[in-house]
Amino acid sequence: MRRTVRAASTTPTRCTGRGNAMSTHETTQRERVRVFATGACEGFEKLRESLAGHPEIELVGASASVADGAAALAGGHLDAVLHATRSANLPADELAAIREHTRAPVLVVASSGSSRMLEEALDSEVADVLLLPQLVENVVFAIRKATHTTRQAHPAGGGRHGKIVTVFSPKGGTGKTVTATNLASALAKFEQRKTLLLDLDLQFGDAAIMLGIEPEKTIYDLVVAPGELDTEKLAGYTTKHISGLDILPAPLRPEDAELVTEAKLGRLLEVARESYDCIVVDTSPFFHGPMLATLDRTDELLLLSSLDVPTLKNLRLALQTLELLSFPKQRIRIVLNRSNSKVGMKQNEVESALGMKVRFEVPSDRAVPLAVNRGKPVVLDEEGADVSRAIRSMAKNLFPVEEAAKKQRRLLPAFARS
Ligand SMILES: Nc1ncnc2c1ncn2[C@@H]1O[C@H](COP(=O)(O)OP(=O)(O)OP(=O)(O)O)[C@@H](O)[C@H]1O
Ligand SMILES: [Mg+2]
Structure with a gap:
């Protein structure tokens, strides 16, 4: 259903x-x-x-x-x-x-x-x-x-309980796929996190193409395959990217999206949690069944905004819907994409329209469409670009407590020497 x-x-x-x-x-x-x-x-x-x-x-x-x-x-x-x-x-x-x-x-x-x-x-x-x-x-x-x-x-198998980070916006073209692909690449390459990128834009997903991957298998093949889903089976359907991330792409044909049901997706996310540190989910601009199943398990919801009135109007509606769904507000992070665009709107106007602070800013950069057309994530293609730094900083921020512990560990030997 x-x-x-x-x-x-x-x-x-x-x-x-x-x-x-x-x-x-x-x-x-x-x-x-x-x-x-x-x-x-x-x-x-x-x-x-x-x-x-x-x-x-x-x-x-x-x-x-x-x-x-x-x-x-x-x-x-x-x-x-x-x-x-x-x-x-x-x-x-x-x-x-x-x-x-x-x-x-x-x-x-x-x-x-x-x-x-x-x-x-x-x-x-x-x-x-x-x-x-x-x-x-x-x-x-x-x-x-x-x-x-x-x-x-239901302990996290092997001690893992991966974090589910969902990238969403109720408006098309706001940069969901750019953010999801680059965030997942940064987590895998620079944060050494075992990362799965799941393309939940089930009808017109383009995460694989943005990463320059021609997948042999997609989420459709996984959900129609016979037998119980477990971590080994999941591993057989993902494709490795040069950054180190694994991707489970969207179905190749839009009509196959129907077979990715809420129940199948729920099970898939539970299994993915057992073998990955982080599961980044790219989405379409709709609250369909599989999206609701994903929201139910989402630890961090990156809600993408941009400096334009129609996007803000839809974001306000999306926030209302999330409240009706009882989605915990403290898990929502507003990401302002193309934050430096000179279009007659300021960040504080976005914040007062949404009633929430912007948590991450990602600047507009020509390097992004260039990298998209080359089939490479910009965080790898142009490491020094401001947009790449912004996305890497977002990746770092997703694991703040462990990051502090890592720093502490790095400091300890020096401390011991003194
Ligand atoms: N920060 C940025 N700087 C420059 N260009 C950007 C930026 N973010 C996104 N873009 C451009 O906007 C286009 C649309 O982005 P993207 O495909 O990620 O949007 P989307 O929200 O996933 O769209 P859809 O709803 O259709 O899936 C991309 O091709 C990219 O070139
Ligand atoms: Mg997209």
């Missing part, structure tokens, strides 16, 4: 008093467990109200049915889902519908559960069953336990 969400067109019910919390309490929210509530049963509304006021829980939204909450379930970066039912049996169809959107642990809340429901739950993927009424502290404990167990059950 393919879903396309137009900017600011979905309206999952938001919980009272929480709508503006993203901007005001960002630090606290990061530590809270992000929960979405679906379904209904006696006592559930009261429980939701108690959870909304609980300091350990961020109730990101609620919907009466799974279908109504689809956008937030898919894009909400959820740690857990509470699903309420009036049925005395496990609501298998509703649970399967939730699974289409998120891998977050699901706790079933029931007002009239039976021992049969508990037995069914043992054989299912359900993390817990809570029969109401319950003390809110018990529910919070169960939610914490479910999220903890899920983390232990």
Whole structure:
């Protein structure tokens, strides 16, 4: 099933008093467990109200049915889902519908559960069953336990848990592919990060061509190949670039894009995380199903802007849509491409239009189209160009804590000598 969400067109019910919390309490929210509530049963509304006021829980939204909450379930970066039912049996169809959107642990809340429901739950993927009424502290404990167990059950294979960096803009031609290809090249070549570039502009992706690669295999070949996806299988479908990055290009024919479903993409990203330090995702200007699956797993969303009014207008809509999807605002970084263009608009105007600070500036440079036409990333083609320096600095900034630790390690021997 393919879903396309137009900017600011979905309206999952938001919980009272929480709508503006993203901007005001960002630090606290990061530590809270992000929960979405679906379904209904006696006592559930009261429980939701108690959870909304609980300091350990961020109730990101609620919907009466799974279908109504689809956008937030898919894009909400959820740690857990509470699903309420009036049925005395496990609501298998509703649970399967939730699974289409998120891998977050699901706790079933029931007002009239039976021992049969508990037995069914043992054989299912359900993390817990809570029969109401319950003390809110018990529910919070169960939610914490479910999220903890899920983390232990899905450890990053081989100790890796790659960072997913998604490059997006709701406007075509803003420089998404230039940024994604160069950022991925800089991460691989200069930061020595094991990097995968995933082209999610599924119909008209041109990341491979910008890198001068003629791929034999694409994401289409991977998703139609029989058998379970694992890291070895993924490695068989990627193509190595001279910078050291691996690329999984977009399908060669636009009609093949349909086969890259949300579910397949979700699994692909989970597997990629196990074998890469960083997965850079190039995108198209739409919130389609695979994009929602990507957003759900995105650690850093690079939102590309430029100094023009139509792009700003679309970016504002995109920010509204991201809020409706409950995407955490603290993961959004505004990138101002062609930041030095003299076009009668200043950076501070962009910032006040978007209500967010510009995090990275990338200047306009003739070296970019020259490198694009040569099929080489500009960070390798013109290492000294301002645009290359800007993108390298962006790459460095994506791993700030580890970068500080690396510097510390470099300093230690000198310190020991003194
Ligand atoms: N900083 C820059 N300086 C000069 N030219 C640039 C810069 N960024 C992008 N361009 C030019 O703009 C063109 C469009 O960029 P790009 O293909 O990356 O946009 P896009 O957002 O991926 O577009 P689409 O939505 O069609 O996929 C490129 O061919 C490139 O030459
Ligand atoms: Mg592009």
